[in-house]
Amino acid sequence: MSSAALRATMVVDKAFKIAEVDRRIYGSFIEHLGRAVYGGIYEPSHPAADKLGFRNDVKELVKQLNVPIIRYPGGNFVSGYNWEDGVGPVEARPKRLELAWRTVEPNEVGTNEFAGWAKEVGSEVMMAVNLGTRGVDAARNLLEYCNHPGGSYWSDLRRSHGYDEPHKIKTWCLGNEMDGPWQIGQKTPQEYGRLAYETAKAMRLVDPDIELVSCGSSSSSMPSFPEWESVTLDHTYEVADYISLHQYYGNRDNDSANFLARSMDMDHFIRTVIATCDYVKAKKRSKKTMYLSFDEWNVWYHSNDVDAQIEPWGVAPPQLEDVYNFEDALLVGSMLITFLRHADRVKMACMAQLVNVIAPIMTENGGRSWKQTIFYPYMHTSVFGRGVSLQPVVHSPVYDAKDYTDVPYLDSAVVYNEADETLTIFAVNRHLEEALELDCDIRGFEGYRLIEHLVLEHEDLKAVNTADREEVKPHSGGNAACDGGYVKARLAKASWNVIRLGKPSN
Structure with missing residues (x-):
């Protein structure tokens, strides 16, 4: 399957409320x-x-x-x-x-x-x-x-x-x-x-x-x-x-x-x-x-x-x-x-x-402290996942694994913070070899623009962080774009993504 063929869609609307987080x-x-x-x-x-x-x-x-x-x-x-x-x-x-x-x-x-x-x-x-x-x-x-x-x-x-x-x-x-x-x-x-x-x-x-x-x-x-x-x-x-x-x-x-x-x-x-x-x-x-x-x-x-x-x-x-x-x-x-x-x-x-x-934070006795790989998705959701959890309508290609069938390549959740008028899409691309093209309809959020697209990715699934070297850390160079009420993003293979959108202040 070519990377262009692997595509998922999502519709997000304020009316699709699950509950306050x-x-x-x-x-x-x-x-x-x-x-x-x-x-x-x-x-x-x-x-x-x-x-x-x-x-x-x-x-x-x-x-x-x-x-x-x-x-x-x-x-x-x-x-x-x-x-x-x-x-x-x-x-x-x-x-x-x-x-x-x-x-x-x-x-x-x-x-x-x-x-x-x-x-x-x-x-x-x-x-x-x-x-x-x-x-x-x-x-x-x-x-x-x-x-x-x-x-x-x-x-x-x-x-x-x-x-x-x-x-x-x-x-x-x-x-x-x-x-x-x-x-x-x-x-x-x-x-x-x-x-x-x-x-x-x-x-x-x-x-x-x-x-x-x-x-x-x-x-x-x-x-x-x-x-x-x-x-x-x-x-x-x-x-x-x-x-x-x-x-x-x-x-x-x-x-x-x-x-x-x-x-x-x-x-x-x-x-x-x-x-x-x-x-x-x-x-x-x-x-x-x-x-x-x-x-x-x-x-x-x-x-x-x-x-x-x-x-x-x-x-x-x-x-x-x-x-x-x-x-x-x-x-x-x-x-x-x-x-x-x-x-x-x-x-x-x-x-x-x-x-x-079994922790996101590690220390040396008498020495240094550092962030493990799991620190980042935990931090991102804790900081940006405050507000109302919305139920997105998602269509994603799927795969079968040893213990599970029909596993969506796109795993996602959406949080709307009415207080600061931000919308955050959390997304994991589970595909180990292919990027995932995401098309997201957010027309219910008129005037919203992209704030940032944070990405956690690495070529080596087994890469770790140590006190000497932080091998796995997020970057803000994701390629998400928002235009006319639609968000388009290419989610890298095996990646964690945080797409943040907001309404510009007048």
């Missing part, structure tokens, strides 16, 4: 795992450390991503975590054996330090409570410690620790991956549903204004999916606001065409969870709609074999440090596009994780 779909995740905290966001001996020990160079990179919410402190870690270990004078905090990742947790960073750091980088905290080894009492006490203004035991304890004002943490996760046999305190769906319900009930008595996330399946491949969702929501439907989804993808068999189609699996996962939620809604005759929190997602497979060789009981060993390549960035772009296309139900999402551990 909740900014929290661009969230991330910091777990006490590997070098995410120690050597990642926090390293008191680093030349760029602030007075509290947090790395300013890392803070600046996080700010570039414009991350609205960060899940903390886990993850598998939280199912064995005693939150009281991480508050009060640092020198008095205990060092604990951390069983989820078999390390030693020094507890130098805890609830107060992380809440302060999150505020500094412009993020809210999504706090997870331990429903593995603990339960109702620890959860309601932590909430009181964080959110109650004063005059009670736990709130006054926070004040004695130097934090007079409450943290006002709004969003709380009721445990983590409680269906997983790897989880400390794994539960059956009935056990989890009952515990989560009672925990939610107590937490809402402490602070009625919080939002709660019920724990969904650890992935769509779990044998109990989606029965887990059906059974647990039977308990938590009226007390929770969201149900969580977790999913990671890899390319171990080096089948790039199949790998780039895996966002179709994510789409199916989301649709199945929505259907299950709506089944429970109908069963309960409820007027409430359950929303989705996709609070763990990413590419993850590069580091698995390396991690198996790490000796246990070290402090912050280099665990899960995937070095991402260019094709990983393309799939990450498609996963973000998938969230935008489900903006009516997916209201939160957290890329797992933020620094060093």
Whole structure:
């Protein structure tokens, strides 16, 4: 097939609204795992450390991503975590054996330090409570410690620790991956549903204004999916606001065409969870709609074999440090596009994780920090994907892969920001050998002109970024043009594209 013959069309109109994009779909995740905290966001001996020990160079990179919410402190870690270990004078905090990742947790960073750091980088905290080894009492006490203004035991304890004002943490996760046999305190769906319900009930008595996330399946491949969702929501439907989804993808068999189609699996996962939620809604005759929190997602497979060789009981060993390549960035772009296309139900999402551990940001202990390939589609969508998600009418040539059929070469989403009168088209060309000619009808946006066409492309799908060389980075030399209400662009083979349009000010 010649490049001229590969063509896709798109119609975009203001009337084709999916929903307002909740900014929290661009969230991330910091777990006490590997070098995410120690050597990642926090390293008191680093030349760029602030007075509290947090790395300013890392803070600046996080700010570039414009991350609205960060899940903390886990993850598998939280199912064995005693939150009281991480508050009060640092020198008095205990060092604990951390069983989820078999390390030693020094507890130098805890609830107060992380809440302060999150505020500094412009993020809210999504706090997870331990429903593995603990339960109702620890959860309601932590909430009181964080959110109650004063005059009670736990709130006054926070004040004695130097934090007079409450943290006002709004969003709380009721445990983590409680269906997983790897989880400390794994539960059956009935056990989890009952515990989560009672925990939610107590937490809402402490602070009625919080939002709660019920724990969904650890992935769509779990044998109990989606029965887990059906059974647990039977308990938590009226007390929770969201149900969580977790999913990671890899390319171990080096089948790039199949790998780039895996966002179709994510789409199916989301649709199945929505259907299950709506089944429970109908069963309960409820007027409430359950929303989705996709609070763990990413590419993850590069580091698995390396991690198996790490000796246990070290402090912050280099665990899960995937070095991402260019094709990983393309799939990450498609996963973000998938969230935008489900903006009516997916209201939160957290890329797992933020620094060093399967992350867009990498650091050297005592040294440099840099952007991985996946940094860029994440940054582009977070910065430019604010507004209303529109449903484009797309006609694209398709291909068949090993696990998927009728995979569109064009994967796209569109966001209209009425406040600043901008229209942004996010597009991945999945074709590994041919450019894709895009014709887009935007006649409903009269007077709009091209602002820029950002492109992430590389001849080598396996190209990576390092501290010494940023091999994969975007450029603004895309060839999109806008004339007479039509946008035309040539999307390079295997590329991520951001086409931004706006209405010139008079």
